Amino acid sequence: MVPLWMYLVVAAALFCLGVFTVLARRNAVAILMGVELMLNAVNINLVAFWRFVTPATMMGQAFVVFVFVVAAAEAAVGLALIIAIYRRRQSVVADDANLLKW
Amino acid sequence: MIDWTNANFLPWLIPVPPLIASALIFLLFNRSWFLTTLTALAATILSWGMSLAVLLRALGLAFGDPLGGSAFSSQIAWMDTGTTQFNIGVLVDPLTAVMLFMVPLAISMIMIYSVGYMANDPRRERFFGYMALFAGAMLTLVVADNLLLLFIGWEVMGFCSYSLIGFWFEKESAHKAGVKAFMTTRVADVIMLIGIVYLFAQAGTLNFRDIFFNHEFLAELASTPALIFGGAISAAGLIGVFLVIGTVGKSAQFPLHVWLPDAMEGPTPVSAMIHAAAMVSAGIYMIIRMYPLLAAGADPHHGIYNAPLMLMAYVGAFTALFAAIIAVAQNDIKRILAYSTISQLGFMMAALGIGAYVAAAFHLITHGIFKALLFMSSGAVIHAMEHGEHHAHAEHHGEHAAPIDVQDIRSMGGLRQRIPVTWWAFLAGGMALAGFPLITAGFWSKDEILAEAWHLGVGGEWFGPAVFVFILLAVAAFLTAFYTTRQLAMVFGGQPRTAAAEHAGFVDPEHPTPAAQAISGFMQGPLLVLAVFAVIAGFVGVHPDFPLLGAIFSPYGNPFHNFVTGTLAEEMPKVAFNWLPVLISFLVALGGIWAGWMVYWRRPLAAGQEDPTKVALDRVSPALYTAMQRKFYLDELYNAAFVRPAQWISDVLVAQIVDRGIIDGVLHFIARAATVIGETFKRFNRVVIDGVGDGIPSGIARFGGWFRQLQSGQVQQYLLMALLSALVIGMVVFVRLIGRG
DSSP: OOOOHHHHHHHHHHHHHHHHHHHHHOOHHHHHHHHHHHHHHHHHHHHOOOOHOTTTTEEEEEEEHHHHHHHHHHHHHHHHHHHHHHHSOOOBBBGGOOSOOO | OOOTTTTHHHHHHHTHHHHHHHHHHHHTTTOOOHHHHHHHHHHHHHHHHHHHHHHHHHHHHSSSSSOOOOOOOEEEEEEEETTTEEEEEEEOHHHHHHHHHHHHHHHHHHHHHHHHHHHTTTHHHHHHHHHHHHHHHHHHHHHSHHHHHHHHHHHHHHHHHHHHHTSSSSSHHHHHHHHHHHHOOOOOOHHHHHHHHHHHHHOOOBBHHHHHOOOOHHHHHHHOOOSSSTTTOHHHHHHHHHHHHHHHHHHOOSSTTTTTHHHHGGOHHHIIIIISSSSSHHHHHHHHHHHHHHTTOOOOOGGGGHHHHHHHHHHHHHHHHHHHHHHHHHOOOOHHHHHHHHHHHHHHHHHHHHOOOOHHHHHHHHHHHHHHHHHHHHHHHHHHHHHHHHHHHHTTTTSSSSOOOBBGGGOOOOHHHHHHHHHHHHHHHHHHTTTTTTTTHHHHHHHHHHHHHHHHHHSOOOOOOOHHHHHHHHHHHHHHHHHHHHHHHHHHHSSSHHHHHHHTTTTOSOOEEEEEESSSSHHHHHHHHHHHHHHHGGGGOTTTTTTTTTHHBTTTTTTTHHGGGGGGSSSSOOOOHHHHHHHHHHHHHHHHHHHHIIIISSSSTTTOOOHHHHHHHHHHHHHHHHHHHTTGHHHHIIIIIIIIHHHHIIIIIIIIIIIIIIIHHHHHHHHHOOOOOOOHHHIIIIIIIIIHHHHHHHHHHHHHHHGGGGGOOHHHHHHHHHHHHHHHHHHHHHHHHHHOO
């Protein structure tokens, strides 16, 4: 059986990929995709800890389902914002949407 | 309800009509000559009528019993003074009653006369307003029952005299004369006020009868040492001296007489008012009124004098002679009369000083009448001369280009045929003033003063006050007769010396308008009335032992004496009849008239001729006549001694040193110090307060300016920072967890 640490390594790697994507990519859609990666890395952690630490209860799986739902909602709102910004500025580059600053 | 027909209350109403008339004229009628004269005349004649009613009542001739030793009086509470009340009221005792004969008579005559005299003056309505106020004030003074109400009337008259003397204020000299009269009398009034206050402090009342009928109080006051000079003078004496000084100012006695001759700058009715009916009579009236206080502790009938009496005797006698000497050398028709007034007031003052109480009151009454007459006559003369001057110019088309002084008696002469009514009036007044024996009022009153002085001088010590008074007054009476005759001769006798006198009183036959008449009926009527009184008024005071006349006029004793002496608590002793003073009276009066006749009437002065008196006196010393003419340089002396120093003090000391130097200096110093302190505060404020106050926000602003750059708007930067922060926090937590182990 695959030990817990492997799951955690995969999740950590996936999270770092997500962080890198979020910080490095200029395209806002890609940043959203990075965020999804980070969320799913967390989901892996949640499921892994559930399986290895408290298999008797369903809390870990339920939590993951909630994260899916929130992620879907977040993606929907995020994409809608990106489309709205694009319509106004003809750009999906996150750096161009810098109106809200000092 | 007050019964105004009751003699106790009627005196309240006597001063009221002129006062109301004055208010009406000033406020409502000052555009209407007709209403003004109507109001003024109605008011004064109403007062006169009421005064006569009171007088007749007092004499017992109508409405009841004679006054005797009692008095008509009523009072109202005026003001609460602590535990006591100050009452004011009216009092008619015999002295007031005789004043109520003379004053309203003279005032009414003067008012009627003024209608004619002021008819062509542009400010005639205002003139009547002041005159009515003047009359009301004088009547208030006469009926007052206390010294304070008397003083109120006194001061209102002071104001009116100022306004009326300076009535023709376009003339610099008139304006100055008004100020001079006001200031001179003010000096005396302040001292008098101190006396009044001192009396009130001692007596607790100013009511005449309360004080004078209280023998213990008077005796105590006479033995109390005064507040100042206590060793030399009693409290009564000091109060008396203060009051006498008030009279010295008001009645123009030496050395405060200087205002009166200058007061001739006013219109002539004003002169008559001031000299006869009001003002100067008020001064003498006051000391007659206050006589029991002035004489407290003294008995001049037995040779015992005190300070106020001595002061009155010496000042009065000296003034009488001094003013008579000056009058001899004057050439202005009104100035001669002015000095004669000063001289005659000196007679009264001296008479009072030697205790000749009744004689002083008698002379006050007769003098008031004949002096009013003389002034009004002189006003008529001046009017006639002005008319003549005007006519002379019109006729000769400016040939007599140099205008003459219409008041200068040297420019007159021969007016007897030109203005005969005035001549007779002036003659009656002048002879009364000169004391022409037996048939003029002035003789009887002057004779009584001399008789009393003689009597007291013979009985008293050698060269006591009475002797001094007698000698000086006899000489003054001689000079009075002389200068009066001189005036009559120069004005009316001989031939006209100028064209103006030639045409004086001329009524243009081609234009017989009322305005062309020099002396209107309004002016002549009062002259005749007063001329009659100037002759007959003396017959009420004939000595009962006087041969023949005494039996006719005084079968039951001297009526005036018997009546007026009821004013006092004790009867004034009657002086026995003596031939010698009567002879001296005859002698000085007739001698003076004869001398004047010889010098001025028999050989009338030609135009441009030197005054014979001057020629005669110049043989003795050329400076003498000039000194007399210049009034012994008293004006110059006062100018140098008081006016100039006062101006110097106000200009140099007060204005330059005190005001501009010290007061302004202090002020400027304070201002400058305040400026310096303010500047310091300002700097402190700017550096410290503003530094702190501005520093904090600007520091915050700078920090904020730097700090805000954190918010770059770059979403990814934010995320990076959040991540780094999370890492750092995570590290810290991790390290601490390990450390806890």
